[in-house]
Amino acid sequence: MKLTDITQAEWTTYVGLLTIEQKDLIVGKQYTTDSYFNPIQDLNDNWVISIEEMEYCTNVDYLWVKNLDLIIYDPKVQVNPF
Amino acid sequence: MSYYHHLIKSAVVPAYGPLTTAWIAATSETDTTIIGALNTLETDLTTYGLTAKIKALYPMVGGTAAKHKFNFMDARDLDAAFRLTFNGGWTHASTGATPNGTNAYANTYLNPFNYGQNDFSFGCYLRTTASYGCYIGALATYRNYLLPIGTIYYAQINSSNYASAGITSAQTTKLHIISRTTSATASTYINGTLLFNDNVVSDGKTNRNMYIGALNGSGAEYFSSNEQAFTFIADGLSPTDVTNLTNTVQAFQTTLSRNV
Numbered sequence: 517m518k519l520t521d522i523t524q525a526e527w528t529t530y531v532g533l534l535t536i537e538q539k540d541l542i543v544g545k546q547y548t549t550d551s552y553f554n555p556i557q558d559l560n561d562n563w564v565i566s567i568e569e570m571e572y573c574t575n576v577d578y579l580w581v582k583n584l585d586l587i588i589y590d591p592k593v594q595v596n597p598f
Numbered sequence: 599m600s601y602y603h604h605l606i607k608s609a610v611v612p613a614y615g616p617l618t619t620a621w622i623a624a625t626s627e628t629d630t631t632i633i634g635a636l637n638t639l640e641t642d643l644t645t646y647g648l649t650a651k652i653k654a655l656y657p658m659v660g661g662t663a664a665k666h667k668f669n670f671m672d673a674r675d676l677d678a679a680f681r682l683t684f685n686g687g688w689t690h691a692s693t694g695a696t697p698n699g700t701n702a703y704a705n706t707y708l709n710p711f712n713y714g715q716n717d718f719s720f721g722c723y724l725r726t727t728a729s730y731g732c733y734i735g736a737l738a739t740y741r742n743y744l745l746p747i748g749t750i751y752y753a754q755i756n757s758s759n760y761a762s763a764g765i766t767s768a769q770t771t772k773l774h775i776i777s778r779t780t781s782a783t784a785s786t787y788i789n790g791t792l793l794f795n796d797n798v799v800s801d802g803k804t805n806r807n808m809y810i811g812a813l814n815g816s817g818a819e820y821f822s823s824n825e826q827a828f829t830f831i832a833d834g835l836s837p838t839d840v841t842n843l844t845n846t847v848q849a850f851q852t853t854l855s856r857n858v
Contacts, residue, residue, distance in 0.1 A: 528699065528823075550663040554686035554818070556701045566700050568687030589700060594819060598752065598760055 517586040519570050527571075531564035532584035539563040542581065547573040559590040615640040617649075617670055624673035625665045632659045635853040636670070639846060646842035651833040654680040654708050656810070658827050659854065661692040667704075677707040680831075682810065685818070693856045694725055697811030699823030704810040708831050710742050711805040715756045719835045720744070720808065721775035721787075723828035723847055725858050729767050731822030732813035733774060734829060736806040743813055744774050744786070745820060753786040754796065756803050761796030769793075770824060771858050773847050779834035790844035792837075827856055 522530055534542075534555055542553040547569050555563050570581045614622070618637040627633060636657060643649045655670040663684045672679040686701035697703065710718055721744070722733050728746075735743025741754040751765035755778040769788055778784040781800045786793045806814050810829055813820040828847050835843065851857035 531700065548663070550667050551684045551688060552686075554701045554703075556686075566687030566698050566702070568689060568698050568702070572687075572689075591700070595816070598762075 519567065519582055519584075519586065522567070522586065527567040529588060530567055530586040531558070531589040532567070532570050532581060533587050534563040534565060534584065536563060538584075542578055545575070545578065547575055547578060547581070549574075553578075557592065558587075559592050562587065564589065615644070617673070620673045621668065621670055624668050624675065625660055627660055627665065629660075631854065635659070635850055638853065639670075639850050642842075642846040642849070646839070646846065648832070648835075648839060648843060648846075651835065651839070652830055653713070653833070654706055654829075654831045656682060656826075656829045657850070658694045658829065659692075662690050663688065663695075666690055666695045680706050680708045682706060688811075692854075694723075694825045694827035695811075696726070696825040697731075697822055699728065699731055699821045701818070702821060703812035703814075703818040705814075706808045706810060706831065708808050709805060710736060710756065710808065711803045713803075714833065715800050715803050716778055716781050717834040718742070718755050718831075719775060719777035719833065720755075720831040721773060721829070722810070722826050723773045723851060724771045725825040725827050725856065726823075727767050727770045728823045729765070729770055730820075731824070732809070732811075732820040733822055733824060733826070734808060734810050734831075735812075735820075736804045736808045736814040738804050738806040738815075740802040740804040742804045742808065744776055745813060746770055747820075751786070751793070753784070753794075754798065755784040756800040757784075757798045758801055759798045761794070761798045763794040765793075773828070773844050775835065775840055775843070777835040777840060779836060785837070785840075787840050787844070789848075790841050827851060 667682040682704040687698035772789040812818040
């Protein structure tokens with residue numbers, strides 16, 4: 517599944533799947549003016565970025581993120597601080 | 599300059615306050631509604647004696663990250679001026695900045711450790727409801743956050759202990775403020791109404807930058823998805839200060855036709 521296959525209402529359901537090499541390329545880099553990539557790991561330790569980072573990317577060095585495969589986002593279980 | 603020349607010049611060039619003038623210079627903003635709202639905001643903060651108390655104020659106007667990033671109190675493009683850096687998936691619009699609740703946060707570069715243990719406050723104006731995720735906060739042994747988790751609202755300033763109150767989904771909008779002005783308690787308000795006094799004693803200062811849209815704990819965590827249309831960090835606010843700031847923010851949002 518690709519970015520063009522989903523609706524905006526589904527943006528919170530999916531994330532873009534990165535290889536470790538792709539994660540290293542984009543971490544801390546701007547995807548558009550004053551906005552920085554923030555790859556995170558999902559429950560299965562996959563490196564992923566959000567649909568917003570893919571959709572809003574205008575940095576010509578990283579336009580390839582728009583072609584990432586999408587997977588359903590399965591977040592890590594949050595450690596309760598309370 | 600002649601008397602008439604002076605009159606003409608006064609009529610043509612609006613006189614904005616220094617904070618608004620600096621904001622215009624930083625953002626190249628030309629929208630007269632936004633500029634007028636900011637100038638009134640500046641005047642109101644001065645009238646209520648809040649200008650010196652507020653260290654960072656993000657009015658989230660202009661519709662882009664390039665404009666939302668600026669601290670109205672010090673509109674320099676520097677970490678030292680508490681200019682935001684947006685990380686992860688944010689959506690910027692004329693109504694505010696919306697984190698995606700997955701990996702989005704903004705670093706304020708403001709560390710509570712540099713301010714008074716019993717003289718600190720922060721808050722935000724939320725335009726959308728969501729019952730999970732940290733609106734603004736940092737946690738490193740000592741806790742500073744506004745953090746709803748379901749029907750429980752955790753809110754704290756500079757304490758290793760925690761307190762909470764009940765909250766409904768409908769209450770996760772409008773202006774949320776927490777303020778500590780004594781060691782004995784911190785007070786949490788929603789739109790000017792006291793939600794609860796936590797009666798938790800302050801016992802140390804959080805030494806970690808405040809994040810917006812997530813908690814700065816073990817990295818960014820507890821991601822929020824509420825749209826923020828005004829966010830601030832300040833010295834401790836009295837109940838009167840909270841009332842005055844609430845009225846100021848309501849007027850600001852109404853002028854911009856984005857009040858909820």
